[in-house]
Amino acid sequence: MLDQVAELIREVAHTVVLPRFRHLADSEVQEKAPGDLVTIADQESERALTRGLTALLPGSVVVGEEAVAADPAVRDRVGGGGAVWIVDPVDGTNNFAAGKTPFCVMVALVRDGEPAAAWILDVVADHLTVAEAGSGAYRDGVRVKTRTDNPGAAELRGVVSHKYLPDDLRDQVRANAAGLGGHTNGKHCAGYEYPAIATDEQQFGMFWRILPWDHVPGSLIVREAGGVVRHLDGTEYRPTDHQRGLLVAANADIWQSVHGTLFPGGAPDVEPV
Known part of the structure; x- marks a missing residue:
């Protein structure tokens, strides 16, 4: 499952998000709230991820940023039972819309209210960071650990x-x-x-x-x-x-x-x- 979701995220990032970077028309950027932008890439990325994730895990539901923007009640699914995907189709949208980096695609799998797995793809730098509950965190396949000391x-x-x-x-x-x-x-x-x-x-x-x-x-x-x-x-x-x-x-x-x-x-x- 970890690899399948990673492949899906990369596919969506490279076929939906990256081609729009620095190629957005004015009509493809909107303001959801003052200073809070959404682009056609956010919307198309979320639709593609929703289709792909629910196909990988039948019976699961998706809580996506843009779906919640359209219907705030969707957020309540996070606390429901079963498998819930949490999706940020373009994290750093304001950067993306301004033609700047970084921006990412992020997905988490929550089971019965607790995080089970997570994926973050830095689209331009092409770094993939993944974690599975109880199994550690990895960046580009190499395990990562936080520092253990406190220098003050x-x-x-x-x-x-x-x-x-x-x-x-x-x-x-x-x-x-x-x-x-x-x-x-x-x-x-x-x-x-x-x-x-x-x-x-x-x-x-x-x-x-x-x-x-x-x-x-x-x-x-x-x-x-x-x-x-x-x-x-x-x-x-x-x-x-x-x-x-x-x-x-x-x-x-x-x-x-x-x-x-x-x-x-x-x-x-x-x-x-």
């Missing part, structure tokens, strides 16, 4: 995504992030950020808006590589969660160092969604 906050590099943060929390996080070794606002592509933690290119990532297609695939990859994926109150992230705020780290000690630096007064109050 001043030596840690990662992402502090300011997008979607409430104004007061954004100001607090920006000020406190100066205590970290290095931080960026990210590459606006979760499919890039999670594997970067799994391979120690960076050691952490903090995000506010938590949508399953953005975070379920990467969360399994990071955990299978040895990392942790937790909400800001320390609870473990699950695919059905709607709670805002997520801190991803290479290991539990690094999670504590980053969390203590960004939120020295303790976890912020987070309104339920």
Whole structure:
């Protein structure tokens, strides 16, 4: 199954997504919400992946980003029983639409509410990162593991995504992030950020808006590589969660160092969604 899904993702990426890169007409890019784009490649990729995935696993259902945009009730399938595919047909759509990289195709298989497998293809760089629950994480066929030490906050590099943060929390996080070794606002592509933690290119990532297609695939990859994926109150992230705020780290000690630096007064109050 792992190889069959990987082949399907590559096929869709190379026949549907990549040919549209830097060849989109104005009419092929739309705004779903302010600053939130969708392209014809997103739509066609999701349709092709939906057909292929349900054919590979009869009786399964798909929760795709564009299907949820059309009908928010589709997201509720994530918590249903049985096999559910979570699909981000083009992760990093704004990059893709602007003719920039990175952008990815991401898929996760959830069984009875728990992640079972995940695939992230960086389309242009052609890196495929895969994980299976209990079997580890692999990039281009080579097992990857997060770092196991904690050099201290001043030596840690990662992402502090300011997008979607409430104004007061954004100001607090920006000020406190100066205590970290290095931080960026990210590459606006979760499919890039999670594997970067799994391979120690960076050691952490903090995000506010938590949508399953953005975070379920990467969360399994990071955990299978040895990392942790937790909400800001320390609870473990699950695919059905709607709670805002997520801190991803290479290991539990690094999670504590980053969390203590960004939120020295303790976890912020987070309104339920």
